[in-house]
Amino acid sequence: MILGQNQYGKAESRVVRIVRDGATHHIKDLNVSVALSGDMEEVHLSGSNANVLTTDATKNTVFAFAKEHGVDSAEQFGIHLARHFVTSQASIRTARIRVEEYAWERIAVPGPKQHSFVRRDQETRTAQITFDDGGAWQIVSGLKDLVVLNSTDSEFHGYVKDRYTTLPETRDRILATEVNACWRHAWTEETAGARPVDWDRSYAEARRHLLSAFADTYSLSLQQTLYQMGSRVIDQCPGIDEIRLSLPNKHHFLADLAPFGLENDNEVYYAADRPYGLIEATILRDGAEAGIPADLTNL
The missing domain is CATH 3.10.270.10 (Urate Oxidase;)
Incomplete structure (x- = not known):
């Protein structure tokens, strides 16, 4: 038997990032899926987890990066994540990040408070970012x-x-x-x-x-x-x-x-x-x- 192409990760981490600019808030609503591949033969063949970054850790990274780096765009957020996974773990050769972004628009209300939104009835924006250890x-x-x-x-x-x-x-x-x-x-x-x-x-x-x-x-x-x-x-x-x-x-x-x-x-x-x-x-x-x-x- 020969092990073919394989990857693993955490699918569909739903992360909502709120930026509070005084009384005016801004929202980014993402669905992020991470897939990692590299030196993963042994986890399949012998069950050794020595090279495995847990999927729970990938999920946590998504949420932590939303805080640490913010979410300028789906593409830029995916770039931050892909680079991190490949450069921080020797066993990971390629990281693929898929992002769906759900758009919201502000509900116009009188007064200084601007923190109410309604989900737009339109398309879903998507992005996939792939990075490998060859740069x-x-x-x-x-x-x-x-x-x-x-x-x-x-x-x-x-x-x-x-x-x-x-x-x-x-x-x-x-x-x-x-x-x-x-x-x-x-x-x-x-x-x-x-x-x-x-x-x-x-x-x-x-x-x-x-x-x-x-x-x-x-x-x-x-x-x-x-x-x-x-x-x-x-x-x-x-x-x-x-x-x-x-x-x-x-x-x-x-x-x-x-x-x-x-x-x-x-x-x-x-x-x-x-x-x-x-x-x-x-x-x-x-x-x-x-x-x-x-x-x-x-x-």
């Missing part, structure tokens, strides 16, 4: 569950038809999807000093270009729209080399109103949640090699 970094940011819809400017026709095809062609339809995306930064320790990254701004820019491309594209297929969205990010964000998109087609079908003597001129639809088409692709900067991990489970 190699990989920073992958992303988002999931961002629901978007175009009520027109979408067609679907000219496709292959066989004996089982029943879908009618359309020259005007609703195009709706739930954007799940992750993108890999062209970031290294060396370039960081010369060109520091504002991770929050980088995320906001990538999100903005995804949305603007979705809105701007006259779509003949969801595949075409996906490519335009990814291409816009690569073109407009020079610090990003690769983006992977997973777009489920949230189908909206015209409701049959004829039995009621009513004409349905693209006005009334029923939304079918399943089954659904699932369109996925990766867009790369010309000359860049694919590097987003295949096991990234955000998509």
Whole structure:
């Protein structure tokens, strides 16, 4: 028997960091998962824990770092953690940190007290940071569950038809999807000093270009729209080399109103949640090699 690739860690440590600036408070709400790998053969083969940093310790580190380093962004917090685990333990060769960030907005109230928030009804921000003992970094940011819809400017026709095809062609339809995306930064320790990254701004820019491309594209297929969205990010964000998109087609079908003597001129639809088409692709900067991990489970 041969032991293959393996890792261990603590999954989904829910940490909420409050910063109190007088009467005005700020909140960061994260879900952090740590996976460590390295010289771990003996714990599998003989049960020796000599090289094992406990998963409880990794969980405690997450909470301690939230206090000691603060949480500027999901990416920066993950960088602090990944570097710590690899550099502080000789047996750990690679650390992978996955972060989901849940956004809150302030509830506007009169007076000086600003400590009430409401959870935003929007996407979840994600990040995965990987660092190894060779000094190699990989920073992958992303988002999931961002629901978007175009009520027109979408067609679907000219496709292959066989004996089982029943879908009618359309020259005007609703195009709706739930954007799940992750993108890999062209970031290294060396370039960081010369060109520091504002991770929050980088995320906001990538999100903005995804949305603007979705809105701007006259779509003949969801595949075409996906490519335009990814291409816009690569073109407009020079610090990003690769983006992977997973777009489920949230189908909206015209409701049959004829039995009621009513004409349905693209006005009334029923939304079918399943089954659904699932369109996925990766867009790369010309000359860049694919590097987003295949096991990234955000998509």
